[in-house]
Amino acid sequence: MFEQIRNNKIKSMWLIAGLGALLLVFGYLLGELIFASGAAGIVVASIVWLIMNLIAFAQGDQIFLSISKARKVEKKDHPQLYNIVEEMTIASGLPKVPDVYIIDDPAPNAFATGRNQKKAAVAITSGLLKQLNRDELQGVIAHEIGHIRNRDVLLMILAGILMGSIVLLANIGIRAFLLGGGRGGRRSSRSGGGGGGEAIILVVAIVLIIIAPIVARLFYYAMSRKREYLADASSAQYTRYPEGLASALEKLASSTAVLSSANQVTAPMYIINPLHKAGFSASDLTSTHPPLSKRIKILRSMGNSASLATYDRAFRQVYGGRGSIIPKGSLAGAAGLVETRSVAVEEKKPVQQEKLERARDVSDLLERLNKYTALACTCGTAFRVPPDYKGSSIKCPRCGRNNPIPGR
Amino acid sequence: MYIAIGVIVGLIVLTLVIFFVIYNSLVGLRNQVRNSWSQIDVQLKRRHDLIPNLIETAKGYMKFEKEVMENVTKARTAAVAVSGRGAADQAKVEGELSGFLTRFFAVAENYPDLKANKSFMALHEELTSTENKISFARQFYNDSVMNMNNKVQMFPSNVVAGMTGFRQEEFFQIEAPAEREVPKVSFS
Numbered sequence A: 001m002f003e004q005i006r007n008n009k010i011k012s013m014w015l016i017a018g019l020g021a022l023l024l025v026f027g028y029l030l031g032e033l034i035f036a037s038g039a040a041g042i043v044v045a046s047i048v049w050l051i052m053n054l055i056a057f058a059q060g061d062q063i064f065l066s067i068s069k070a071r072k073v074e075k076k077d078h079p080q081l082y083n084i085v086e087e088m089t090i091a092s093g094l095p096k097v098p099d100v101y102i103i104d105d106p107a108p109n110a111f112a113t114g115r116n117q118k119k120a121a122v123a124i125t126s127g128l129l130k131q132l133n134r135d136e137l138q139g140v141i142a143h144e145i146g147h148i149r150n151r152d153v154l155l156m157i158l159a160g161i162l163m164g165s166i167v168l169l170a171n172i173g174i175r176a177f178l179l180g181g182g183r184g185g186r187r188s189s190r191s192g193g194g195g196g197g198e199a200i201i202l203v204v205a206i207v208l209i210i211i212a213p214i215v216a217r218l219f220y221y222a223m224s225r226k227r228e229y230l231a232d233a234s235s236a237q238y239t240r241y242p243e244g245l246a247s248a249l250e251k252l253a254s255s256t257a258v259l260s261s262a263n264q265v266t267a268p269m270y271i272i273n274p275l276h277k278a279g280f281s282a283s284d285l286t287s288t289h290p291p292l293s294k295r296i297k298i299l300r301s302m303g304n305s306a307s308l309a310t311y312d313r314a315f316r317q318v319y320g321g322r323g324s325i326i327p328k329g330s331l332a333g334a335a336g337l338v339e340t341r342s343v344a345v346e347e348k349k350p351v352q353q354e355k356l357e358r359a360r361d362v363s364d365l366l367e368r369l370n371k372y373t374a375l376a377c378t379c380g381t382a383f384r385v386p387p388d389y390k391g392s393s394i395k396c397p398r399c400g401r402n403n404p405i406p407g408r
Numbered sequence B: 001m002y003i004a005i006g007v008i009v010g011l012i013v014l015t016l017v018i019f020f021v022i023y024n025s026l027v028g029l030r031n032q033v034r035n036s037w038s039q040i041d042v043q044l045k046r047r048h049d050l051i052p053n054l055i056e057t058a059k060g061y062m063k064f065e066k067e068v069m070e071n072v073t074k075a076r077t078a079a080v081a082v083s084g085r086g087a088a089d090q091a092k093v094e095g096e097l098s099g100f101l102t103r104f105f106a107v108a109e110n111y112p113d114l115k116a117n118k119s120f121m122a123l124h125e126e127l128t129s130t131e132n133k134i135s136f137a138r139q140f141y142n143d144s145v146m147n148m149n150n151k152v153q154m155f156p157s158n159v160v161a162g163m164t165g166f167r168q169e170e171f172f173q174i175e176a177p178a179e180r181e182v183p184k185v186s187f188s
Helices: A002-035 A038-058 A061-067 A079-092 A126-131 A134-149 A152-180 A195-239 A242-253 A292-302 A308-317 A336-370 B002-059 B066-082 B087-108 B112-116 B118-153 B157-164
Strands: A070-072 A099-103 A110-113 A121-125 A373-376 A382-385 A393-395 A402-404
Touching: A002 A038, A002 A152, A002 A195, A038 A152, A079 A099, A079 A134, A079 A195, A079 B118, A099 A126, A110 A134, A110 A152, A121 A126, A121 A134, A126 A134, A126 A242, A134 A152, A134 A195, A134 A242, A152 A195, A195 A242, A195 A292, A242 A292, A373 B112, A382 B112, B002 B066, B002 B087, B002 B118, B002 B157, B066 B087, B087 B118, B112 B118, B118 B157
Parallel strands: A099 A121
Antiparallel strands: A070 A099, A110 A121, A373 A382, A393 A402
């Protein structure tokens, strides 16, 4: 678990270094091509990069949040959500509890934002709040806080800037090449130069102009996917209960609503790809998120155990009854600590579940004797359902969540 | 001749730099361990503060469950008495309190009127959350201790640790198995 996180961070550093190197090489070659001076090319590349930096960092988180129509919630508005965020803050070691926002949108999704760990924010859609139970919500929030803790927002902004600069340089290069015809190629007064050397640079530059933007984009998406896996791993590490996130992802996978306020730029920060179409596997190289089925598989292979309790719980929570346990796959060896802990906790649960279920059966009987069903919503509202209410679930008057009525 | 001196000086400087980097990381880890320990304490105290309210709210409804409520109150008093004394004493008493609280909530399931009471629900959510926070704080504390112990034991940081007096820290062991049970009653 911890090993895997370390490896992931190292790989991301390499990807950023790769992008940076690509930018510099590209700048040098273009400089040779256009100005007959590689150094000038590097300077131009750096200036382009700096300008994009300013643009990206001038936009605050507030703009992002207001575009998404998010409203801030305090502890009293939604105590359970706020409590979960506080719990995950403690589990992850964040110095300060991030601000919590709710987005009024039926599409279930969540994202995290914040360039440093003290000024972070987590946003959840109302659709997500309605569909998930406490453990799943905890897994999702842990994933988002994982993003904050791993400084993913900053990383993806940096990577985005590098990618944008490379694409921009490529555009400039194409234009300059077509218009100027490569002034540098014709100059023969450079020391150590010669017709052969110039031609090679020309060819390499042309090739790079074509493939650099593609490569940069592939790097960017590859890194986005890596960070998603890392956030999943962080979530399992904080909750010590990867099944929570796994079943949350499964519920999200079957949702058909598309988040109205997301676009290509903001997509990497959401927990599932907001731009996916229902039923699409979205596993190609240009996706910002790894395929959901793989994420769920990996999570489940971490928490696997022979205990029937885990199987039982997964089966009950899973939408559509898909509860197979996948044997240890690509994460063999990394899951030692997590596995033991979750098995230990799980073994305690069924005893409690049994007791509670028996108690619940008793209370159901009492309720039916009393004729009215007392119901409590996760947002804190309590209400009673009359016996002649026909439906099997009732909508909470305050938050709109569909609460199933027990015993029907 | 001068090259040799330069190389030696460079090596000395490099060693010193490495030494200080390792020393700083050890200091950071030790502070993290101490900080996360106090976090556990904060959550334990919060739980102590919430319980009287809970008993008051439940008293009117759970008239026939005097024993359960008394157990909780007694366990809480015992826990408050030991609070601040240290891991070993506290673990046992806090574990018993967790056990009695779990039983209290299981019994409370039989009283739908109590379940629908707004204050009770809010308190229940608060206590559940506090229990979760206690276990997460403990988990984070143990993670910090593990990182610290790794650094103290592994080469080359063990050299620095030995020279500057950094010790291994102790994990927060769970004494009573009852303490592992977290009341996870959900209404969904």
